[in-house]
Amino acid sequence: xxxxxxxxxxxxxxxxxxxxxxxxxxxxxxxxxxxxxxxxxxxxxxxxxxxxxxxxxxxxxxxxxxxxxxxxxxxxxxxxxxxxxxxxxxxxxxxxxxxxxxxxxxxxxxxxxxxxxxxxxxxxxxxxxxxxxxxxxxxxxxxxxxxxxxxxxxxxxxxxxxxxxxxxxxxxxxxxxxxxxxxxxxxxxxxxxxxxxxxxxxxxxxxxxxxxxxxxxxxxxxxxxxxxxxxxxxxxxxxxxxxxxxxxxxxxxxxxxxxxxxxxxxxxxxxxxxxxxxxxxxxxxxxxxxxxxxxxxxxxxxxxxxxxxxxxxxxxxxxxxxxxxxxxxxxxxxxxxxxxxxxxxxxxxxxxxxxxxxxxxxxxxxxxxxxxxxxxxxxxxxxxxxx
Amino acid sequence: xxxxxxxxxxxxxxxxxxxxxxxxxxxxxxxxxxxxxxxxxxxxxxxxxxxxxxxxxxxxxxxxxxxxxxxxxxxxxxxxxxxxxxxxxxxxxxxxxxxxxxxxxxxxxxxxxxxxxxxxxxxxxxxxxxxxxxxxxxxxxxxxxxxxxxxxxxxxxxxxxxxxxxxxxxxxxxxxxxxxxxxxxxxxxxxxxxxxxxxxxxxxxxxxxxxxxxxxxxxxxxxxxxxxxxxxxxxxxxxxxxxxxxxxxxxxxxxxxxxxxxxxxxxxxxxxxxxxxxxxxxxxxxxxxxxxxxxxxxxxxxxxxxxxxxxxxxxxxxxxxxxxxxxxxxxxxxxxxxxxxxxxxxxxxxxxxxxxxxxxxxxxxxxxxxxxxxxxxxxxxxxxxxx
Numbered sequence: 001x002x003x004x005x006x007x008x009x010x011x012x013x014x015x016x017x018x019x020x021x022x023x024x025x026x027x028x029x030x031x032x033x034x035x036x037x038x039x040x041x042x043x044x045x046x047x048x049x050x051x052x053x054x055x056x057x058x059x060x061x062x063x064x065x066x067x068x069x070x071x072x073x074x075x076x077x078x079x080x081x082x083x084x085x086x087x088x089x090x091x092x093x094x095x096x097x098x099x100x101x102x103x104x105x106x107x108x109x110x111x112x113x114x115x116x117x118x119x120x121x122x123x124x125x126x127x128x129x130x131x132x133x134x135x136x137x138x139x140x141x142x143x144x145x146x147x148x149x150x151x152x153x154x155x156x157x158x159x160x161x162x163x164x165x166x167x168x169x170x171x172x173x174x175x176x177x178x179x180x181x182x183x184x185x186x187x188x189x190x191x192x193x194x195x196x197x198x199x200x201x202x203x204x205x206x207x208x209x210x211x212x213x214x215x216x217x218x219x220x221x222x223x224x225x226x227x228x229x230x231x232x233x234x235x236x237x238x239x240x241x242x243x244x245x246x247x248x249x250x251x252x253x254x255x256x257x258x259x260x261x262x263x264x265x266x267x268x269x270x271x272x273x274x275x276x277x278x279x280x281x282x283x284x285x286x287x288x289x290x291x292x293x294x295x296x297x298x299x300x301x302x303x304x305x306x307x308x309x310x311x312x313x314x315x316x317x318x319x320x321x322x323x324x325x326x327x328x329x330x331x332x333x334x335x336x337x338x339x340x341x342x343x344x345x346x347x348x349x350x351x352x353x354x355x356x357x358x359x360x361x362x363x364x365x366x367x368x369x370x371x372x373x374x375x376x377x378x379x380x381x382x383x384x385x386x387x
Numbered sequence: 388x389x390x391x392x393x394x395x396x397x398x399x400x401x402x403x404x405x406x407x408x409x410x411x412x413x414x415x416x417x418x419x420x421x422x423x424x425x426x427x428x429x430x431x432x433x434x435x436x437x438x439x440x441x442x443x444x445x446x447x448x449x450x451x452x453x454x455x456x457x458x459x460x461x462x463x464x465x466x467x468x469x470x471x472x473x474x475x476x477x478x479x480x481x482x483x484x485x486x487x488x489x490x491x492x493x494x495x496x497x498x499x500x501x502x503x504x505x506x507x508x509x510x511x512x513x514x515x516x517x518x519x520x521x522x523x524x525x526x527x528x529x530x531x532x533x534x535x536x537x538x539x540x541x542x543x544x545x546x547x548x549x550x551x552x553x554x555x556x557x558x559x560x561x562x563x564x565x566x567x568x569x570x571x572x573x574x575x576x577x578x579x580x581x582x583x584x585x586x587x588x589x590x591x592x593x594x595x596x597x598x599x600x601x602x603x604x605x606x607x608x609x610x611x612x613x614x615x616x617x618x619x620x621x622x623x624x625x626x627x628x629x630x631x632x633x634x635x636x637x638x639x640x641x642x643x644x645x646x647x648x649x650x651x652x653x654x655x656x657x658x659x660x661x662x663x664x665x666x667x668x669x670x671x672x673x674x675x676x677x678x679x680x681x682x683x684x685x686x687x688x689x690x691x692x693x694x695x696x697x698x699x700x701x702x703x704x705x706x707x708x709x710x711x712x713x714x715x716x717x718x719x720x721x722x723x724x725x726x727x728x729x730x731x732x733x734x735x736x737x738x739x740x741x742x743x744x745x746x747x748x749x750x751x752x753x754x755x756x757x758x759x760x761x762x763x764x765x766x767x768x769x770x771x772x773x774x
Contacts, residue, residue: 007417014416014634025635026413029401029588030394031712062590063450064630067613102610195631201416203449203590203633223489223610226454243451244582246590246633247401248412325418 004323010354011327012144012173012301013195014202015344017252021200024255029247037247038239040254045236047257048206051175052190053265054182058208059232060253062246065172065193067227068205070098072168072189075209075229076216077135079103084125084165086117086139086155089146090330091170095138102222107134113146113333114303116296119154126162135216136166142174145330147292147303147339149174156185166213172196175206176260177272177343178299188213196300197268199259199345200252209233272299275342275351278383282355282376286368291337300343303329311338314361322357348384355380391710397741398714399531399560399688400582401589402731404639408587411642416634424634425626427641432623434644435593438562439577440652441569445595446619447640449633452559452580454614455592457485459555459576462596462616463603464522466490471512471552473504473526473542476533477717478557482525489609494521500533500720501690503683506541513549522603523553529561532717534679534690534726536561543572553600559583562593563647564659564730565686575600583687584655586646586732587639596620659686662729662738665770669742669763673755678724687730690716698725701748709744735771742767 009016017025030036041060048058061068073095077083083104085096088111099106109121122137137159141152152169159167166188171180175190176197182190188210195202207229209217217230231242260268279302280290291303306314315326315338327339340354359373368376396403404412417423428447435445448455460482464470470491472483475498486493496508509524524546528539539556546554553575558567562577563584569577575597582589594616596604604617618629647655666689667677678690693701702713702725714726727741746760755763 007415009416009418011418013631014419017416022413022415026409028394028409029396029404029582031396031398031714032401032589033714034712063454063613064632066630067450070613098612101612193631195416195634201633201635202419202631203636225485225488226450226457226614243453244400244580244589245451246588246636247582248588249590249633325421327418327420 006323008322008324008350008353010340010342010350011325012339012341012343013193015195015199015341016346017199017201018256018259018345020259021252021255025201025248025252027248027251032241032244032247040250041236041239041241044250044254044257045239047261051257051260052180052182052208053184054208056182056208056210057233057236058206059229059236060245060250061205061207061227061232062203062243063205064202065170065191065205066094068191068193068207069095069168069170071227071229072191072207073098073138074102074220074222074224074227076166076168076189076213076220077102077104078219078221080105081135082107082133083136083138084109084122084134086122086137086150088115088117088148088150089113089140089143091140091144095140095170099138114148114291115293116148117150117155119151119158122155123158126158126165129162132162132164134162134165136168138168140170141180142171142177142298142300144173144301147298147301148296149178149298150296153185156187160186166216173298173300173343176268178269182208186210194249194253197344198253199256200249203246203249204253272343274383274386275346276302278351278380279340279342279355281383282380283358285376285379286359286362286372301339301341303337303339305337309365309367311335314338317361318357321361324354324357351384352377352380393710395709395711395737395740397727397729397737398712399726399728399730400580402582402586402728403733404586404588405643405646405732407646408639408642412588412635412639414635414638419628419631419634427637428623428626428628431637431641431644432626434648438644438647439567439569439595440571441595443569443595443597444620444623445593446616446623447632447637448592448594448614448619449590449630450592451589452557452578452592453481455578455580455594456482456555456557458614458616459578459594460485460525461489461607461609461611461614463553463555463576463600463607464489464491465606465608467492468522469494469520470523470525471496471509471521473509473524473537474498475502475504475535475537476500476527476530478527478531478559482527482557486525501535501678502680503535504537504542506538506545509542510545513545513552516549519549519551521549521552523555525555527557528567529558529564529685529687531560531688534685534688535683536565536685537683540572543574547573553603560685560687560730563655565656569595573597581636581640584731585640586643587636590633590636591640659730661770661773662733663689665738665767666727666729666742668770669767670745672763672766673746673749673759688726688728690724690726692724696752696754698722701725704748705744708748711741711744738771739764739767
């Protein structure tokens, strides 16, 4: 067993955190009603808008990504509202549960785990809704459970044609990893979480709200208090928070957003894309199969089938030998797949390392030859070497 | 203006954080579904039960104290339930708002800000409720806005006599500062927050739930998802969390709870009590008046009237000259009082320092003599010197 004190996090969150950000995190807290803190809220808000490519309000909540999605749903909708929920993975399923819990009428558009949602199904149902009874379309952009990315741009364009429904989108593992131009795609409600592309520990989440979403919020009658986004908007007018915010995570956020601005959106997206390509092509050359439809691979997570090998055992071996943490399959996929997270603070070396660790483990199991292991490195390099 | 880089936080949260805890906070995150993290959840849960003096479940939520109180209320009650809300400050008012938002029928027991709730009023209404229609009594133990502590022990005993209603108590600024023996007082739902007696930054909150509270939870029909405590209980069975928890704040919590155990409950309570006595008696000897009824002073916050002096100006002077942050009055008390927080990681020196800073500022304003300033130190020392 290797020294277990040099953990490499290759899961889809928490993701690795830069030293600078950890240092910011460990500063002595300050008062959350102080001028200094207001300045931080102002600067992080401006940078959050930059990251979301939007002029919309972007609100920061102390809570997980689930809290942010729930906040978006319950702040904008009313009891009995008809909504479409796209469901092709664990998170899609979760938003169906939230919608039902709050008494919404759910029309499900389902696609098998590992396959993308079909935008044309959204189009059809939205077009048929001449009475404009559908108040929202709720879906997940990058399905963390399967490594599939849904075609949000096209689905959003159909929502625009409907002209009434809001889009409420879980962008938890897409924002900060690939292009999510909130204004250009006219997304109404966009939720994300700190422990992903943001490169900070879990504990904060974010909701971008369009003008149309705020108009719906005025009419929303679902009961809510802590997750009522109207309170956050009101406080944000004075760069403040309705309830005591996670001050130290805001220190970290401020630092990480500055690092992201330094790198630049296009570079961030390019990096995630090449890591996705390196990862997915390398594992294929190791005789492993991708779980997700190859035309719809998430930039952030690669889900890999292990065939006859027990995926949990495989993961455990890599953890014990190399102190690299990979994610397992969720629900019915447990033992059948493992997932490599490659979002946030990940560099080329991390990708090469995880591929080498997978190769070495397959070599030990007699599942690949040295030739194939070497090929995997070459295949990955074809993408990693691009800048 | 003094160097503004050596902030002393003397507000009722965020409170100062020990270096050891900040170091724990800034560790690289680990996977929240890992064995290592489960061990942390197990150890923090045991220590949380110790702190609450209870065998009940104590759940950890990523969110503020308000999230914890709301979770307690909506996880245990049903639409139309009749509840008593005690209201003698800003937080009491907040729980009335939460209760009304979720369609509960609220009977208010009000006491003027600065005075305690009258337990006999609770007794009377509970005794009159022969039909046992009252399902909960919601109140604040230590009112952070006024520096008053309510007589929770007596009120809880009346709730016991009623034998049906649950107690749902905001112990945000009492837990970890004074005695809150959850089992002995038979408290059903107790909420608290990390940035107070816990000595860690904001971002986590806690809810202790009795068996009776869980029984009510089984029948609760208020809509909820992220704040549904049943999900947290289910996850806790495997030392886990239903949603990604604030991993680094859990590192910090683990460290701070160990420090608290080392100090011991009685020492912690003794320290807070003597700081309360030193603070309140010293300010009286400086010709300032306490805002709160002197027989019901919170162990954690001293609220001080400034008479003709503008309290906001006074606070600003102390911040600029000494880099000590005091809290202002909230709502109608703004400018009329300031509040000194003395909870969590506060030692005798901090108390002496803030008294000296107040004395010096009053000296400059010509409001006290040197003799009186010296007396204030002597008065404070009478309490601080006790061990």
